[in-house]
Amino acid sequence: MKARLGAYGFWQLRDFIFERAAAIVAVLGLLLWAMYAQTEVARTSVFVRGGSHALEFGAAIMGSFFGQSWHICALLAIYGICANDRTTGRFRLIFAKPVRVLPYYAQAFVIHGAVFMTCVAIAVAVFTRLFPVNGQVVGAALILFAVSYLLVGGVCFLFSAIWRFDWLSTGVILGLATWLASGHPGARWLYPLPPTWIIIDQGMSIEKLRPLEPKPLLWVIAYGVACFLLGLIVLKRRPLAT
Numbered sequence: 001m002k003a004r005l006g007a008y009g010f011w012q013l014r015d016f017i018f019e020r021a022a023a024i025v026a027v028l029g030l031l032l033w034a035m036y037a038q039t040e041v042a043r044t045s046v047f048v049r050g051g052s053h054a055l056e057f058g059a060a061i062m063g064s065f066f067g068q069s070w071h072i073c074a075l076l077a078i079y080g081i082c083a084n085d086r087t088t089g090r091f092r093l094i095f096a097k098p099v100r101v102l103p104y105y106a107q108a109f110v111i112h113g114a115v116f117m118t119c120v121a122i123a124v125a126v127f128t129r130l131f132p133v134n135g136q137v138v139g140a141a142l143i144l145f146a147v148s149y150l151l152v153g154g155v156c157f158l159f160s161a162i163w164r165f166d167w168l169s170t171g172v173i174l175g176l177a178t179w180l181a182s183g184h185p186g187a188r189w190l191y192p193l194p195p196t197w198i199i200i201d202q203g204m205s206i207e208k209l210r211p212l213e214p215k216p217l218l219w220v221i222a223y224g225v226a227c228f229l230l231g232l233i234v235l236k237r238r239p240l241a242t
Contacts, residue, residue: 004099005107012108016077016115024073024116028123031069035061036130056209058133063207065127066141070199071174073145074152077116079167081108082160082235091240101240102232109157109228113149120145140206147220148199154224154231155194161234194227195220 039061082105085091095101124141127133155173160166174196181190181197190197198216205212 004097005103008094008099008104009107009111012111013115016112020076020112021115021119023076024119025123027073027076028069028119029126031065032123032126032130035065039131054132055134055137058131059137059209060207061131062127062133062137062141063203066144066206067200067203070145070148070203071152071196073120074116074149075156075167075170077112077149078109078153078156078160079170080160080164081105081112081157081166082231082240083164083166086240087164095240101235105157105235106232109153113146113153116149117142117146136211137206137209140202140212143212143217144199144202144206147217147224150224150228151194151196151199151220152224154227158227158231158234161231161238195223 042057085094094104121142124138128138152170152174156166156170159169163169174194177190177193178196178200180193181187184190185197195216198220202212202217
């Protein structure tokens with residue numbers, strides 16, 4: 001069973017690289033190019049002044065880079081993870097051999113996350129060659145991208161287990177949560193919704209060179225993992241043929 005699951009992992013990795021990684025790299029690359037082109041005058045000024053001014057400038061650009069890409073790229077990495085197999089009927093071919101449904105999709109979730117973070121790490125490495133940033137900013141950005149995958153990925157995985165419009169459902173619920181949180185900051189009734197406001201607030205910490213706050217991020221992680229586990233429960237109880 002382990003050998004078969006590992007063999008499936010190779011094809012899951014291959015599919016991700018050819019179907020999703022290119023789109024993620026394109027989004028991150030275009031965003032980097034746009035930011036580099038738009039900040040030409042400012043970059044010249046901060047490089048001349050140097051010191052803390054340059055690091056503050058780099059941190060502000062990194063915060064903007066994260067804020068504009070985390071939700072889009074995480075959704076590209078995870079959408080249709082279960083729903084595509086159901087709607088296309090591909091699940092009949094995948095599970096014609098003795099491989100269990102839950103380990104298969106759990107492995108896919110991990111592989112998607114690992115390759116997503118590889119794409120992000122490459123983009124951040126390029127960023128460090130274009131803008132002045134320190135190790136704290138780079139580490140914080142990578143942590144937030146990983147946390148954002150767990151949140152968006154967990155929510156989208158749950159919707160993907162339920163029906164085929166997982167990307168639309170995820171986008172709507174994340175957008176609704178962000179909109180409500182902006183108008184009602186700190187309201188307790190927001191907590192059943194995906195805590196996107198925490199990721200946004202922590203992204204602003206990058207811009208201001210402040211360290212990340214572990215406690216709110218743990219809540220985001222717990223929320224994403226809980227949605228992922230609920231998705232596995234749905235897959236266990238609902239046949240893929242339905």
